[in-house]
Amino acid sequence: MIPTELSGGGELGEIPHLRLPRPESLFAGRAERFTVLAAGHTLREYLEFLACLEGAQAAACATVRPLVNGGSLARERPLGAASHRRGPEWLEALAVILAELSAASALPEEGRTTLDLLHELPPPELEALADRVLENAVLGTDLAAGPIVAAALQVYFTSLAAQLRENAIAPARDGCPVCGSLPVVGLVLGDDRLRYLVCSLCATQWHHTRVQCTACHSGKGISYFTLERARAAREGGDAEGEPERSAPAVTAAASLTRVKAEACPSCKSYTKLFYAESDPRLEPFADDVATLSLDLLMAEDGWVRHGVNLFLVPGEERSPVQ
Ligand SMILES: [Zn+2]
Numbered sequence: 557m558i559p560t561e562l563s564g565g566g567e568l569g570e571i572p573h574l575r576l577p578r579p580e581s582l583f584a585g586r587a588e589r590f591t592v593l594a595a596g597h598t599l600r601e602y603l604e605f606l607a608c609l610e611g612a613q614a615a616a617c618a619t620v621r622p623l624v625n626g627g628s629l630a631r632e633r634p635l636g637a638a639s640h641r642r643g644p645e646w647l648e649a650l651a652v653i654l655a656e657l658s659a660a661s662a663l664p665e666e667g668r669t670t671l672d673l674l675h676e677l678p679p680p681e682l683e684a685l686a687d688r689v690l691e692n693a694v695l696g697t698d699l700a701a702g703p704i705v706a707a708a709l710q711v712y713f714t715s716l717a718a719q720l721r722e723n724a725i726a727p728a729r730d731g732c733p734v735c736g737s738l739p740v741v742g743l744v745l746g747d748d749r750l751r752y753l754v755c756s757l758c759a760t761q762w763h764h765t766r767v768q769c770t771a772c773h774s775g776k777g778i779s780y781f782t783l784e785r786a787r788a789a790r791e792g793g794d795a796e797g798e799p800e801r802s803a804p805a806v807t808a809a810a811s812l813t814r815v816k817a818e819a820c821p822s823c824k825s826y827t828k829l830f831y832a833e834s835d836p837r838l839e840p841f842a843d844d845v846a847t848l849s850l851d852l853l854m855a856e857d858g859w860v861r862h863g864v865n866l867f868l869v870p871g872e873e874r875s876p877v878q
Pocket residue numbers: 732733734735736737755756757758759760
C-alpha cells in the first residue's frame with residue numbers, strides 16, 4: 557500500500573509510529589503492480605507468476621476472515637510470528653490460493669507439481685513448513701513451496717494486523733512491532749524527511765529514524781548506492797537482471813531515483829529504500845522483487861541485506877516455483 561497523506565511539502569505534523577495494513581486493497585494493488593513491472597523485464601515470467609499469486613491472495617483475503625482475540629493480546633508484538641498460535645484460517649487461505657493457482661492457465665508444469673505436493677501434505681506437515689517459512693529457514697525441497705505457503709501466511713497475518721489499534725501496540729527497537737518479522741524494505745516519504753519500514757509478513761509500516769542503520773542502529777558513515785553507482789563500482793559490469801532499456805518508461809525512468817541501498821559500514825548490512833514520490837504507483841513489495849539487480853550488485857560487493865522478501869529465495873535469482 558502506498559501511503560500518500562504524508563507525502564508532499566508542508567509541515568509533517570504528528571508522525572504516527574505505526575501504519576496498519578489495509579488488506580482489502582493491498583493484495584490487489586500488488587497484483588496490479590507486478591503486472592506493470594513484468595512488461596519488458598528480464599524477470600518477466602516470475603513477475604507474472606507473482607501477479608497471479610497476489611491475485612490469489614486477494615481472493616483468499618476476501619473469503620477467509622480470521623478474528624483477533626482482543627482480550628489476550630500483549631502490547632508488545634501482539635501477533636509475534638514465533639509465538640502466536642495460528643488459527644485454522646491460514647490453512648483455509650492456503651486452500652483458496654491453491655485453487656486459484658490451479659485454475660490459472662499460465663502455470664508451468666513444475667508449478668503444478670508444487671501445487672499437487674501442497675494439496676497432499678497433511679496439516680501437521682504444513683504447520684511445520686509454515687514455521688520454517690516464518691523462521692526464514694526454507695531450504696532444499698521446501699524452496700518451490702515456500703512462496704506459496706508465505707502467501708497464505710501473509711493473508712492470515714495481514715488480516716489480523718488490520719483489526720488492531722495503533723495506540724494499543726508498543727514501539728519495537730527491532731523488527732515489526734506487530735509480528736516481529738524482518739522488514740522487506742524502507743519507504744521514504746515527505747520529500748525525504750520521513751521513512752517507514754514495511755513488514756515482510758503483515759505489511760504493517762513502522763517509523764524509523766532517517767540515516768540510521770536499520771540493523772545495528774548506527775548512524776556513522778551511512779552511504780547510499782543507486783543501481784548505477786553499485787554497477788559502476790563493479791568492473792566490467794553487465795546489465796543482467798536489470799529492467800531492459802527498451803522497457804516502458806515506468807521501469808527505465810524510475811530506476812534512476814526510485815530505489816537506493818542504504819549501507820552501514822559498521823555492520824556491513826544494507827536496507828533497500830524506495831522513494832514514494834519518484835512514482836505514485838510504487839509498491840514496496842513488488843518493486844523490491846523487480847529491483848533484484850541492486851541486491852545482486854550489493855552482494856557481489858560484500859554487503860548483506862537486512863530484511864527479507866518471502867517471495868525471493870536467498871542466493872537464488874529466481875524461485876524454482878515457475
Ligand atoms: Zn509484521
